[in-house]
Amino acid sequence: MNMPYYERIIAFTNARLWRLTHVDVLLLMALLLLMAGGLTILYSASGQDVEMVERQIFRLGVGMVICLILAQLPPKYMRRASPFLFVVIVALLVGVLLFGVGAKGAQRWLQIPGGPRFQPSELMKIVMPMMVAWYFANRPLPPSLKEIVTVLVIIAVPSLMVAKQPDLGTALLVGVSGIFALFLAGIGWRYILGAAAVAPAAAYSLWHVMHDYQRQRVLTFLNPESDPLGSGWNIIQSKTAIGSGGLYGKGYLEGTQAQLNFLPESHTDFIIAVLAEEFGMLGCALLMCAYLLVIARGLYIAANAEDNYARLLAGSITLTFFVYMFVNIGMVSGILPVVGVPLPLVSYGGTSIITIMATFGILMSIQTHKRAR
Amino acid sequence: MGKHQQVFRNYRQEHALTKRRVIVAAIFVLLLVGVLMARLFYLQVMEYELYQTKADDNRVMLVTEPPPRGLIYDRNGVVLADNRPIHSLTVIPERAARLPELKALLNPLIEITEEEWADYEDRLKDYRRPYQSITLKTQLTDEEWSRVSVDLYKLDGVQVEAQLTRYYPYGEAFAHAIGYVGRITSKDLERVDRLAYQGALFIGKTGVEEYYESTLFGKPGISKVEVNARGRIMSEIERQNPTPGQNLHLYMDARLQQYAYDLLGNYKGSVVAIDPNNGGVLAMVSKPGFDPNLFVRGISVAQYADLRDDKRLPLFNRALRGGYPPASTIKPFMGLAGLEYGFASWTEQYYARGYYQINPNGRRYRDWKRGGHGWIDLERSIIESVDTYYYQLANKMGITPIHTFLSKFGFGQSSILDLNGASSGLLPSNEWKKARYKEPWYPGDSVNVGIGQGFMVATPIQIATANAAMAARGHMYYPRMVQTINDMPATFEDNEGVEHKITLKDQRNWERMVVAMEKVVTDAHGTGRRLQGTEYKIAGKTGTGQVFSLADDQEYDANSLDKRLHDHALFIGFAPADDPKIAVFAIFENGGSSAKPADLTKALFDAYLYDNYPAEYDYFKEQGR
Numbered sequence: 002m003n004m005p006y007y008e009r010i011i012a013f014t015n016a017r018l019w020r021l022t023h024v025d026v027l028l029l030m031a032l033l034l035l036m037a038g039g040l041t042i043l044y045s046a047s048g049q050d051v052e053m054v055e056r057q058i059f060r061l062g063v064g065m066v067i068c069l070i071l072a073q074l075p076p077k078y079m080r081r082a083s084p085f086l087f088v089v090i091v092a093l094l095v096g097v098l099l100f101g102v103g104a105k106g107a108q109r110w111l112q113i114p115g116g117p118r119f120q121p122s123e124l125m126k127i128v129m130p131m132m133v134a135w136y137f138a139n140r141p142l143p144p145s146l147k148e149i150v151t152v153l154v155i156i157a158v159p160s161l162m163v164a165k166q167p168d169l170g171t172a173l174l175v176g177v178s179g180i181f182a183l184f185l186a187g188i189g190w191r192y193i194l195g196a197a198a199v200a201p202a203a204a205y206s207l208w209h210v211m212h213d214y215q216r217q218r219v220l221t222f223l224n225p226e227s228d229p230l231g232s233g234w235n236i237i238q239s240k241t242a243i244g245s246g247g248l249y250g251k252g253y254l255e256g257t258q259a260q261l262n263f264l265p266e267s268h269t270d271f272i273i274a275v276l277a278e279e280f281g282m283l284g285c286a287l288l289m290c291a292y293l294l295v296i297a298r299g300l301y302i303a304a305n306a307e308d309n310y311a312r313l314l315a316g317s318i319t320l321t322f323f324v325y326m327f328v329n330i331g332m333v334s335g336i337l338p339v340v341g342v343p344l345p346l347v348s349y350g351g352t353s354i355i356t357i358m359a360t361f362g363i364l365m366s367i368q369t370h371k372r373a374r
Numbered sequence: 375m376g377k378h379q380q381v382f383r384n385y386r387q388e389h390a391l392t393k394r395r396v397i398v399a400a401i402f403v404l405l406l407v408g409v410l411m412a413r414l415f416y417l418q419v420m421e422y423e424l425y426q427t428k429a430d431d432n433r434v435m436l437v438t439e440p441p442p443r444g445l446i447y448d449r450n451g452v453v454l455a456d457n458r459p460i461h462s463l464t465v466i467p468e469r470a471a472r473l474p475e476l477k478a479l480l481n482p483l484i485e486i487t488e489e490e491w492a493d494y495e496d497r498l499k500d501y502r503r504p505y506q507s508i509t510l511k512t513q514l515t516d517e518e519w520s521r522v523s524v525d526l527y528k529l530d531g532v533q534v535e536a537q538l539t540r541y542y543p544y545g546e547a548f549a550h551a552i553g554y555v556g557r558i559t560s561k562d563l564e565r566v567d568r569l570a571y572q573g574a575l576f577i578g579k580t581g582v583e584e585y586y587e588s589t590l591f592g593k594p595g596i597s598k599v600e601v602n603a604r605g606r607i608m609s610e611i612e613r614q615n616p617t618p619g620q621n622l623h624l625y626m627d628a629r630l631q632q633y634a635y636d637l638l639g640n641y642k643g644s645v646v647a648i649d650p651n652n653g654g655v656l657a658m659v660s661k662p663g664f665d666p667n668l669f670v671r672g673i674s675v676a677q678y679a680d681l682r683d684d685k686r687l688p689l690f691n692r693a694l695r696g697g698y699p700p701a702s703t704i705k706p707f708m709g710l711a712g713l714e715y716g717f718a719s720w721t722e723q724y725y726a727r728g729y730y731q732i733n734p735n736g737r738r739y740r741d742w743k744r745g746g747h748g749w750i751d752l753e754r755s756i757i758e759s760v761d762t763y764y765y766q767l768a769n770k771m772g773i774t775p776i777h778t779f780l781s782k783f784g785f786g787q788s789s790i791l792d793l794n795g796a797s798s799g800l801l802p803s804n805e806w807k808k809a810r811y812k813e814p815w816y817p818g819d820s821v822n823v824g825i826g827q828g829f830m831v832a833t834p835i836q837i838a839t840a841n842a843a844m845a846a847r848g849h850m851y852y853p854r855m856v857q858t859i860n861d862m863p864a865t866f867e868d869n870e871g872v873e874h875k876i877t878l879k880d881q882r883n884w885e886r887m888v889v890a891m892e893k894v895v896t897d898a899h900g901t902g903r904r905l906q907g908t909e910y911k912i913a914g915k916t917g918t919g920q921v922f923s924l925a926d927d928q929e930y931d932a933n934s935l936d937k938r939l940h941d942h943a944l945f946i947g948f949a950p951a952d953d954p955k956i957a958v959f960a961i962f963e964n965g966g967s968s969a970k971p972a973d974l975t976k977a978l979f980d981a982y983l984y985d986n987y988p989a990e991y992d993y994f995k996e997q998g999r
Contacts, residue, residue: 142388184399187391241432244417244425257433261602282411282418289407296403304396312392320399327406334413 023072023369025302031294032346032361036061038288039272039347045254046268046275046349053268053349060351064358071362075370079363080310083135086128087155093121094162101166109166122163122171123356127363129159129175130317133182138310143187152183167212170328170341177324182317185303219338235265239333243277250281268349270341273333288347289326296323302368311367318360325357434611435601440574441592442538444619446552446582448628449656449857450998454552455583457538461514462575463522464507467498470531480532483525484518486511489675493557507533509575512557513671540576540583540670543997544628546663547635550691551626551655551793551855553581554666570594579669580691582622582855585792589859592619620860625654629994630982634659634960637974642963644692646838646853647978650954653791653842653851653873656982658835660692694796697831698961701917702759702901703946704780704826706887707840709752711779712767713883718752720886726750730765732817739765739821742918756890757897759916761825768824773815776823777803782876783840783850790835791854791866799836802829827920837946838959844891845913845948845957847884848876888913892951902945904969905976910983913954914947914975916968919961940964945971949979956982 004012014026040054040061047053093111101108102118110118133152140148156179164172184193208216242258251257256278258264267275276284299319306312325345331337343353417425446455463484470476473495480486490511497508514522514534522534540555542548555576562577566587571577573594578584595616599607634645638661647656664681673681681689690696712718726747729738741747741761747754755763768776780786786801800806802823804815822828835853843850851873856864866872878884891913894902901916919942943965948957958978960971980986 141383142391181399185392185395187388187395238432240417241425241428243414244421245429247418247422247426257600258429261433261600261608263429263432263602277414277418282414285414285418286411289410293403293407297400300396300400300403304393309388309392312389312396316392316396316399320403323403323406327410330410331413334410334417336409336413 020369022069023365024069025072025298025365025368028295028298028302028361028365028368031291031298032358035288035291035295035346038291039344041253042272042276042279042347043268043349045256045279046259046272048260049254057349060354061346061358064354067355068358068362068365071359072365072369074362074366076307076311076314076363076367079131079314079366080135080138083128083131087132087135090121090125090128091159091162094125094159097121098162098165109168109171120171120352122166122168122175123352125159125163125175126171126178126321126356127318127360129156130178130182130314130321133179133186134310134313134317137182137186137313138308142309143189144183146192149183149188149192152179156180156183164210167215168341169211169215173328173340174321174324174342178317178321181320182313185313185316186309235271236335236339238264239271239274240335242271242274243334246278246281246284248281248283250277250279250284253279255279270329270339270343270348271333272348273330273344277334285330292323292326295319299364302364306367307371315364315367318364322357322360325353433600433602434598435607437597437599437607438569438572439595439597439616440537440571441594441616442618443540443555443576444586444590444592444621444860446590447621447623448626448631448998449624449654450627450629450994451623452628452994452997454542454544454548454624454626454628456541456543458541459536460512460539461519461534461536462512463510463514464533464535465494465510466507466531466533468531470529476532479529480510483521484511484514487674490672496560506573507535509535512539512575537575540667542666542670544632545665545667546688547632547659548628549581549663549666550660550693551581551631551658552666553583553585554579554669555583556669557672576670580795581793582624585794586622586856586859590619590622593617622856622864623858623861624855625649625652625656625857626658626855627656627982628997629987629991630978631657631659632994633981633987633991634974634978635661635663637977638960638962641965641970642686642692643961643965643971644696644834645958645960645974645978646693646834647956647958647982648838648842648851648853650842650845650849650851650948650957653839653853654857655790655853655855656956657978658693658855660690660694660696660834662686662688664688691795692961693834694790694793696833696961697797697799698834698837698942698944699828699830699919700826700832700837701919701942701944702761702825703837703841703915703917703944703959704830704832705756705759705764706844706891706915707780707783708764708767708776708824708826709756709890710878710883710887711776712752712771713880714779714878715771715775717770717775718767720752723749723751724755724763724766726755726760726762728762730762730769730821732769732821737818753886753890753893756887756915757893757900759894759901764824765821766824768820769817771820772817773803773820773823776820777801780840782874783843784836784852785830785832785840787836789839789852791852791872792856792864796835797833799833800829800831826917834959834961837944838957841946841948841959842954842957843876844884844887844946845954847888848878848881850874850876888951891915891947901968902947902972905947905972908949908976908979910949910979911951912947912949912976912979913951914945914972916972917944917946918942918968919944921964940966943968943971945975947972947975947979949983 019026040057043057044054097108097111102110102112109120109122111121112118132155136152156176160172160176163175238258242264256275258278259267259275264271264274276288296319303312303316303319306315322345325342328337328342329344332339343350345357346354442457445453448454471479494508494510519534556579557575558571558577578587593616596614597610598612600609600611602608630647634657643661645657645659649656668677709718728744728746729740731738747758747760750760780801786798788796788798790796807813807815819828823830839853852871858864892911894900894914895905895912902914905912921941943962945968946959948954958975960974962970
């Protein structure tokens with residue numbers, strides 16, 4: 002066959018096999034690209050710990066399996082399940098506040114008797130956009146004021162419960178995933194501008210519900226040099242790592258900040274600093290391109306989804322994924338407070354990988370269950 | 375929700391609305407990615423140098439490496455101060471257990487004294503670089519070393535370090551002259567460059583080791599190392615090797631030094647041998663000595679107390695600080711003074727009775743010879759060491775010319791060029807007595823000084839120096855220890871103080887006085903006649919000093935009382951008399967007659983001039999080059 006390359010790609014992505022297995026091949030490729038880059042950085046960030054890299058591969062594999070399983074589930078079942086899931090997870094969050102276990106003054110985990118511990122707040126990241134999308138599924142858009150208020154309550158209740166644990170990073174992600182669905186539903190610009198106007202007042206009241214360590218993080222963020230060996234250490238060292246990487250980096254495994262342990266949390270939240278140090282601004286740009294591929298595909302799926310539920314859910318999932326990345330890089334590079342958000346699919350750690358891959362399963366389902374026209 | 379309700383919804387419009395929102399969101403995404411890239415550009419391109427420097431400051435640390443200390447050799451290349459590797463137990467406090475636990479961990483393994491712990495705690499409080507190790511115990515024995523090494527993996531922050539350490543192969547005979555190095559104290563650090571001594575354990579405390587500290591120490595090496603966040607050294611980036619300290623070659627002859635020390639036998643005393651042609655110190659003995667290695671190893675309080683409280687004063691450097699009456703050894707100099715100022719002549723005859731009186735019926739100043747010497751002249755006063763001759767001469771002269779003349783020979787001054795701590799002795803004068811006793815100088819005071827007694831006090835190095843100047847016929851060299859530094863001649867900034875010529879009105883008087891001193895040995899009545907029978911000519915002068923008690927040595931002790939009342943026995947001499955190569959001063963404390971120092975001096979002459987040593991000293995020859 003003598004076809005132009007783009008037609009060949011389209012033919013490949015539309016191949017029957019993918020349709021049958023409900024795999025969105027472009028999203029899959031973008032995710033695999035991102036994972037490959039992430040594992041490369043992790044190998045360096047972990048101090049060339051092969052076992053750690055293997056455990057990460059295993060988790061990514063599990064995430065991929067969950068993604069592919071969820072891709073098989075038609076969106077209409079998700080939609081129907083949405084309100085029930087939401088109620089169940091909210092109930093579990095109540096359980097966490099009452100019986101939760103955890104460490105460092107935070108209760109985030111729920112212990113299944115005789116089984117593993119899990120984090121209901123992680124599940125809320127998936128269920129929240131499902132709930133908002135479900136709410137708007139059968140309502141005409143744009144939403145009315147009454148509907149907006151109702152949705153804000155739906156968003157606020159679980160977000161505040163997560164914030165109360167306290168887990169500011171997750172609460173933020175849960176909150177924005179709902180807000181994004183609301184935004185995509187077409188909430189009027191006047192409401193958005195109004196909200197932006199009252200944000201400072203909200204920030205002020207937020208300050209009062211924050212725990213001391215959270216306030217400390219904000220203060221450290223505002224002036225990290227004030228406590229260079231204590232709470233400011235992380236951000237100073239990560240900025241040093243990033244800055245000293247320069248345009249092209251110091252070379253793979255050659256980053257002194259990372260390899261000599263000056264950079265704390267280098268394999269988890271601060272992993273982007275390792276990339277920035279060893280591969281420079283160029284490496285960061287390439288990683289962001291990989292993220293943008295995933296996000297572009299997600300937004301494409303959202304824009305072309307079959308119904309409102311699918312569109313709001315797909316769009317919210319994709320934008321939340323972006324927020325992950327933005328908040329993480331923003332905090333490591335010192336323009337956002339250190340709130341403990343991992344770099345999605347790159348940072349070492351299990352829970353977020355599973356939930357994120359689950360959301361990509363939903364995206365694939367939405368893309369591959371469209372009725373043929 | 376009923377089916378008909380949906381009929382009125384404009385799905386296409388709703389889809390378009392969401393699509394528009396997706397596009398807005400996509401624009402926001404791109405904007406925010408732009409913000410991130412701008413931030414990265416700011417950090418990585420605009421502020422690159424700042425963070426580059428910060429990253430280097432983080433990882434790069436300067437570590438100094440103490441240089442190997444210069445060695446000290448004798449004139450024949452025998453090593454008198456050597457460097458040997460020793461193992462020390464060091465602790466990095468930041469990584470080690472806290473003090474009580476550390477004690478509990480280490481005490482079963484190795485004996486560490488309370489002093490060593492106290493010392494460690496002191497060092498802990500001192501300024502130091504983080505993660506720098508502190509020495510807890512030096513000189514581990516091989517057994518201790520192996521015992522600790524086995525358990526080292528359990529002992530965080532504890533390590534065994536090898537370091538070159540001073541070793542003095544010949545011990546106590548050389549202790550006072552060579553001195554020793556000891557652990558650096560915070561007081562020592564006040565007089566040196568702290569940075570250079572970072573990581574160094576030892577510093578010269580006495581003797582040559584102290585005076586030549588800066589020469590012997592060298593320049594520390596500096597290496598730039600990469601450290602991790604815990605301060606552990608990961609790799610070396612750049613290295614400037616230490617410059618070893620410079621080697622010193624002394625004028626000293628190790629064999630002669632050891633021989634002189636041994637010849638003193640069980641007596642306390644001192645021997646100083648000088649090359650009259652340059653002032654080089656061939657031997658400088660103070661007996662008893664001590665083992666200088668004790669101070670390197672870290673002397674215990676008990677050991678130190680034993681040395682300090684020993685009545686024989688082993689820590690006291692008699693050669694430089696011992697104050698003795700020069701006694702009759704002063705007579706040749708006194709004779710020259712008399713000639714110089716016209717109070718004596720070679721021809722004038724003097725009737726020497728058994729005593730001298732300034733006034734008839736006054737105090738009788740006794741001669742050592744009860745019946746007196748009869749008619750004598752100046753030469754014979756030297757040969758027979760006639761006390762009354764010098765009583766009358768000193769009385770005639772008065773103290774001022776004596777003081778002026780003897781000053782030229784270095785009396786009353788601390789004159790050794792390259793050792794610290796020499797005493798200036800006491801060359802009395804009118805002014806001195808007024809200041810000290812608020813009394814005028816009495817003629818009787820001069821009479822006593824005439825035979826080197828009374829107020830006059832001199833140190834062995836001073837008498838030896840004057841003796842060497844006599845041997846060199848007035849060419850006075852101040853004594854010096856070091857001949858070459860890294861094979862370059864040692865020089866002194868102040869060349870005026872290194873040597874000077876003593877010019878007499880009649881220069882022939884030097885030769886005549888030397889002849890008189892030769893006759894001390896050759897004459898049938900000479901006080902040094904026991905030294906007759908050498909192939910070479912010896913010039914000499916005996917002396918017997920009335921005991922001058924050391925102030926802090928006054929405890930009543932019945933056993934040693936007798937011996938302590940004995941006179942000090944002194945002798946000065948040089949040989950060959952017509953072309954002197956060696957000038958010796960020897961003193962045996964409470965030695966009785968001057969036979970002992972005279973015999974010692976002759977033995978040293980034989981040894982130095984004719985290599986005539988007992989067989990056991992041959993090992994020094996093998997050690998030399």
